[in-house]
Amino acid sequence: MTSGIERAPLLTRLRELGDTGRDSAGRLSRVAGSDADRAGRDLLCKWLSAAGLRIAIDKIGNIYGIWEPPGASGAPVMIGSHIDTVIDAGVYDGCYGVLAGLSVIEALQADGRRPSRPIVVAAFTNEEGVRFAPDMMGSLVAAGGLDLDAALRSQDAAGVTLGDALASIGYAGQEQPGFLTPHVYLELHVEQGPVLEASGLPIGAVENLQGISWQRIAITGMANHAGTTPMTMRRDAGIAAARVMAFVDQQARATSGGVATVGTLTLAPGAINVIPAEARFTVDMRNPDETLLKQQEDGLSAFLDGLRAEGFTITTESLARFQPVAFDPGIAAMVEAAAAARQLGCRRMTSGAGHDAQMMARIAPSAMIFVPSKGGISHNPMEFTAESDLIAGADILLDVVRRLGECTQSTTA
Amino acid sequence: MTSGIERAPLLTRLRELGDTGRDSAGRLSRVAGSDADRAGRDLLCKWLSAAGLRIAIDKIGNIYGIWEPPGASGAPVMIGSHIDTVIDAGVYDGCYGVLAGLSVIEALQADGRRPSRPIVVAAFTNEEGVRFAPDMMGSLVAAGGLDLDAALRSQDAAGVTLGDALASIGYAGQEQPGFLTPHVYLELHVEQGPVLEASGLPIGAVENLQGISWQRIAITGMANHAGTTPMTMRRDAGIAAARVMAFVDQQARATSGGVATVGTLTLAPGAINVIPAEARFTVDMRNPDETLLKQQEDGLSAFLDGLRAEGFTITTESLARFQPVAFDPGIAAMVEAAAAARQLGCRRMTSGAGHDAQMMARIAPSAMIFVPSKGGISHNPMEFTAESDLIAGADILLDVVRRLGECTQSTTA
Incomplete structure (x- = not known):
C-alpha cells in the first residue's frame, strides 16, 4: 500500500498562511520584507519547529527546515518554493510548495521512514520581486547567481534596502547563502496556466522552463x-x-x-x-x-x-x-512513474512562468511538479486549485522524495 | 488682360491677424469666444469697414461684410470661412479664406466692377469647436441645421455658455441667423492635406467633401x-x-x-x-x-x-x-476654367476635413477652392502655404466671384 500525506494539516496550514497578511478589505499581500512577510515567516517557522526540524536562516533571509534523522548524511534532498506574495494575491502560489514539503516530511516521519540523506524544506526570499528587484532573488543568491551584498543593497521605491528590511523583520540570518547545496531540488507549484485544466490531468511533470x-x-x-x-x-x-x-x-x-x-x-x-x-x-x-x-x-x-x-x-x-532551463529528465520520469503508480493522469509540460527551481537548477538536478490552476488564473485572489489536486500533487512529491532520499523503513516503525 | 488681387494687403493682413492672440511664448490661439477672438474680430471689422462694407452680425456671432453697390440686388454671392483657431494654431486655416474674400471685393472695387448681386464676406463663429461643441457651429446655425438657442447654450469645460461668451466679447449680434441666404457660397481654404503639394498643382477644385x-x-x-x-x-x-x-x-x-x-x-x-x-x-x-x-x-x-x-x-x-457633401459641379467647373485661363495647374479633389462650406451647401450651391499645404500640415504652427499659392488661390476666387456676381465694368471706371 502506498501511503500518502495527511490531508487536513496541509489544507489547514494553506488557509492559515493565506489569512496572514490580509488588509482591512481582505486583500492578501505578503510582499517580501514587510510586516506581513514577517508574520508569515513566523508562522512557517512555528510549524517547521513543531515537526522537529532544525531551522536555519541565511543572510538573504531564506528559511530552511532541515530534517536530518540518524543515518542521514550528505547533500540534502531539497523541497522549496516561496511564501512571499504579489499584492492582492491568491493563497497557493509558492505557499503550496513549501507547505507540501513540510507535509512530505511529516508523512515520512509518520510512516517511520529514515532517509539516507537529509531532507530540507526551503522558503526562498522575494520570489515575486514586487518590492525589490530582481525576482527569484533568494534562490538566485543561494545558487551563486547574484552577489549577496548586491542583493541586500536592492532598494524599494522608498529607498529602503532589502538588507534593512530583512533586519527589521528579524530575518537577516547568519548562514552564508549556498551553505546547503542540494543533492536534488524539487518544487511543487500550481501551474498558473490553463494547460492541465484543459487536459483534465491532475499532475504535470515539468521538464523545462521557457x-x-x-x-x-x-x-x-x-x-x-x-x-x-x-x-x-x-x-x-x-x-x-x-x-x-x-x-x-x-x-x-x-x-x-x-x-x-x-x-x-x-x-x-x-x-x-x-x-x-x-x-x-x-x-x-x-x-x-x-x-x-x-x-x-x-x-x-x-x-x-x-x-x-x-x-x-x-x-x-x-x-x-x-535562456530556457532544462530540468532533470530522470526526476521528471520519476514524477511520471509516481503518477502512474497512483493512477493519476500526468503529462510532461513546460513552465511558462519563472520559479525558484530555475535558479536551483544551476547547482543541482532539479524538477517541478504542477497541479491545475482553475482557469489558469494566478497572481489574483481568484487563484484556485481543487483540494483533491492539492493532495494528489503532494502525494507525488512524497513519492519522489521518498525515492530520491533513499528512504528505508525504520526498524523502529 | 485678367486683373488680379493686390498681393501686399492680403499677405500683410494674414500676418497681422496671425499675430493677434499670441501668448507670451508666441503660441497663437484665438479660440471662439475668447478675448483673443474679440481682438481678431475687431481687426477684421476694421478692415471690412475700411473697404466700405456694411457690417452685420447675427445672434450666433457670425460677421458679414456686405458690399451692395448701386445696381446690386437679390441674394448675395457669399465668400466665407472663419477666423477662430485651434490652440497653438497656424495662421492660414480659415483666415486665408475670409481675408481673400475681402481682397476679392477690393479688387473688384479697384477694377471698377459693378456686380448685379451683393457680395458678402462671412466669418463664421466657432468653426473649430475647440471650446464649444459642435464645430462648424456658426455656419450650421446660419444654414438652419442647429437651433440658435441650443447653440448659445453650449457650455465650455468651465460651464460658460457660448451665448455669455459672445456677449462678453461684444459679438452677440442682432441679426437672425439665416437672414442672408446666399445665391452661391464659395470658400477658399488651405488644403490641410498633402495632395496638391504631391501633385505639384497650385489649385484644387473641390467637388465634394468626405x-x-x-x-x-x-x-x-x-x-x-x-x-x-x-x-x-x-x-x-x-x-x-x-x-x-x-x-x-x-x-x-x-x-x-x-x-x-x-x-x-x-x-x-x-x-x-x-x-x-x-x-x-x-x-x-x-x-x-x-x-x-x-x-x-x-x-x-x-x-x-x-x-x-x-x-x-x-x-x-x-x-x-x-454624410458626404457634393459641391456644385458648375462652380467646380468654373474654378477649373479660371485656373486654365490663368495657366495654373488644377485638379478636382475631395475635402478630407470639415468646412463651413459643407453647412452652407445645405442652403445654396457651394464649392471650395484649395491651395497647397506644405507637408499637409495643419492645426499646427508649422502650417504653411507659399505666398505665390496664396495669391493664385485668391485670383481664382476673384475670377469665379466676378462671374457668379455677374460683374460688369462700371461706366465710371
Missing part, C-alpha cells in the same frame, strides 16, 4: 490629418504596430512551444482624427527551446527591418532575456 | 499569464484590435476614395506579461461616396462579427456620422 525575451519597441511614423491624408501617403505608426502584433502572434503560433504577447501599447499623439506618429509597445516572447526563441527574436527583427525599409524609424530595447 | 464615420470600439477578451497560456488557449483583445486595425487600413486602401485611421488605443490591464483583456480604440473612416462609406462601415461590422464568433465581446458606439 526562455524569456522581453523587448520595448518604439515605432515612429508621421502624424497627419486622418481625413486629408490619402492612404498611399501615410506613415501610420499605429498600423505598423498592429502589423508587428499580428506578426509576433502568428509567428508564435507557427513556432513549436512558442508564445508571444503584446501587453502594453500607447499611441501618440492619441487623437481620433490624427494618424499616430508614434507607437510604443512591449513584446514578451517565450520558448522552452533557445534555438526557437532566438528564431522568434530574429523573425521579429527581420519584420522590423521590413518596416524600416518602408520609412518607419524603429528603436528596440531589451528589457529581459533569460 | 462623409465621416467615427466609432469607439471596445473588445473584451480574457486576461491571462503571458508565459503560461498557450497560443491556442488565448483570447487576446490586443491582437483582436490589431487585426481590426489592419483590416480597416487594408479595406480603406481597397475602397475608392476611402481613408481609415485608428488614432487612439488603450490596452488593459496593460502589463508586459499579461495578455490584454480589453482593447478600446477609435476608428475614423471617411469616403466622399456615401455608398462606399457605408460599405466600409458594413465591412468593419462584419469583421467584428467574425471576432465575436471567436469568443470576443465587442461593443461599438457611434461618435459622429456625417
Whole structure:
C-alpha cells in the first residue's frame, strides 16, 4: 500500500498562511520584507519547529527546515518554493510548495521512514520581486547567481534596502547563502496556466522552463490629418504596430512551444482624427527551446527591418532575456512513474512562468511538479486549485522524495 | 488682360491677424469666444469697414461684410470661412479664406466692377469647436441645421455658455441667423492635406467633401499569464484590435476614395506579461461616396462579427456620422476654367476635413477652392502655404466671384 500525506494539516496550514497578511478589505499581500512577510515567516517557522526540524536562516533571509534523522548524511534532498506574495494575491502560489514539503516530511516521519540523506524544506526570499528587484532573488543568491551584498543593497521605491528590511523583520540570518547545496531540488507549484485544466490531468511533470525575451519597441511614423491624408501617403505608426502584433502572434503560433504577447501599447499623439506618429509597445516572447526563441527574436527583427525599409524609424530595447532551463529528465520520469503508480493522469509540460527551481537548477538536478490552476488564473485572489489536486500533487512529491532520499523503513516503525 | 488681387494687403493682413492672440511664448490661439477672438474680430471689422462694407452680425456671432453697390440686388454671392483657431494654431486655416474674400471685393472695387448681386464676406463663429461643441457651429446655425438657442447654450469645460461668451466679447449680434441666404457660397481654404503639394498643382477644385464615420470600439477578451497560456488557449483583445486595425487600413486602401485611421488605443490591464483583456480604440473612416462609406462601415461590422464568433465581446458606439457633401459641379467647373485661363495647374479633389462650406451647401450651391499645404500640415504652427499659392488661390476666387456676381465694368471706371 502506498501511503500518502495527511490531508487536513496541509489544507489547514494553506488557509492559515493565506489569512496572514490580509488588509482591512481582505486583500492578501505578503510582499517580501514587510510586516506581513514577517508574520508569515513566523508562522512557517512555528510549524517547521513543531515537526522537529532544525531551522536555519541565511543572510538573504531564506528559511530552511532541515530534517536530518540518524543515518542521514550528505547533500540534502531539497523541497522549496516561496511564501512571499504579489499584492492582492491568491493563497497557493509558492505557499503550496513549501507547505507540501513540510507535509512530505511529516508523512515520512509518520510512516517511520529514515532517509539516507537529509531532507530540507526551503522558503526562498522575494520570489515575486514586487518590492525589490530582481525576482527569484533568494534562490538566485543561494545558487551563486547574484552577489549577496548586491542583493541586500536592492532598494524599494522608498529607498529602503532589502538588507534593512530583512533586519527589521528579524530575518537577516547568519548562514552564508549556498551553505546547503542540494543533492536534488524539487518544487511543487500550481501551474498558473490553463494547460492541465484543459487536459483534465491532475499532475504535470515539468521538464523545462521557457526562455524569456522581453523587448520595448518604439515605432515612429508621421502624424497627419486622418481625413486629408490619402492612404498611399501615410506613415501610420499605429498600423505598423498592429502589423508587428499580428506578426509576433502568428509567428508564435507557427513556432513549436512558442508564445508571444503584446501587453502594453500607447499611441501618440492619441487623437481620433490624427494618424499616430508614434507607437510604443512591449513584446514578451517565450520558448522552452533557445534555438526557437532566438528564431522568434530574429523573425521579429527581420519584420522590423521590413518596416524600416518602408520609412518607419524603429528603436528596440531589451528589457529581459533569460535562456530556457532544462530540468532533470530522470526526476521528471520519476514524477511520471509516481503518477502512474497512483493512477493519476500526468503529462510532461513546460513552465511558462519563472520559479525558484530555475535558479536551483544551476547547482543541482532539479524538477517541478504542477497541479491545475482553475482557469489558469494566478497572481489574483481568484487563484484556485481543487483540494483533491492539492493532495494528489503532494502525494507525488512524497513519492519522489521518498525515492530520491533513499528512504528505508525504520526498524523502529 | 485678367486683373488680379493686390498681393501686399492680403499677405500683410494674414500676418497681422496671425499675430493677434499670441501668448507670451508666441503660441497663437484665438479660440471662439475668447478675448483673443474679440481682438481678431475687431481687426477684421476694421478692415471690412475700411473697404466700405456694411457690417452685420447675427445672434450666433457670425460677421458679414456686405458690399451692395448701386445696381446690386437679390441674394448675395457669399465668400466665407472663419477666423477662430485651434490652440497653438497656424495662421492660414480659415483666415486665408475670409481675408481673400475681402481682397476679392477690393479688387473688384479697384477694377471698377459693378456686380448685379451683393457680395458678402462671412466669418463664421466657432468653426473649430475647440471650446464649444459642435464645430462648424456658426455656419450650421446660419444654414438652419442647429437651433440658435441650443447653440448659445453650449457650455465650455468651465460651464460658460457660448451665448455669455459672445456677449462678453461684444459679438452677440442682432441679426437672425439665416437672414442672408446666399445665391452661391464659395470658400477658399488651405488644403490641410498633402495632395496638391504631391501633385505639384497650385489649385484644387473641390467637388465634394468626405462623409465621416467615427466609432469607439471596445473588445473584451480574457486576461491571462503571458508565459503560461498557450497560443491556442488565448483570447487576446490586443491582437483582436490589431487585426481590426489592419483590416480597416487594408479595406480603406481597397475602397475608392476611402481613408481609415485608428488614432487612439488603450490596452488593459496593460502589463508586459499579461495578455490584454480589453482593447478600446477609435476608428475614423471617411469616403466622399456615401455608398462606399457605408460599405466600409458594413465591412468593419462584419469583421467584428467574425471576432465575436471567436469568443470576443465587442461593443461599438457611434461618435459622429456625417454624410458626404457634393459641391456644385458648375462652380467646380468654373474654378477649373479660371485656373486654365490663368495657366495654373488644377485638379478636382475631395475635402478630407470639415468646412463651413459643407453647412452652407445645405442652403445654396457651394464649392471650395484649395491651395497647397506644405507637408499637409495643419492645426499646427508649422502650417504653411507659399505666398505665390496664396495669391493664385485668391485670383481664382476673384475670377469665379466676378462671374457668379455677374460683374460688369462700371461706366465710371
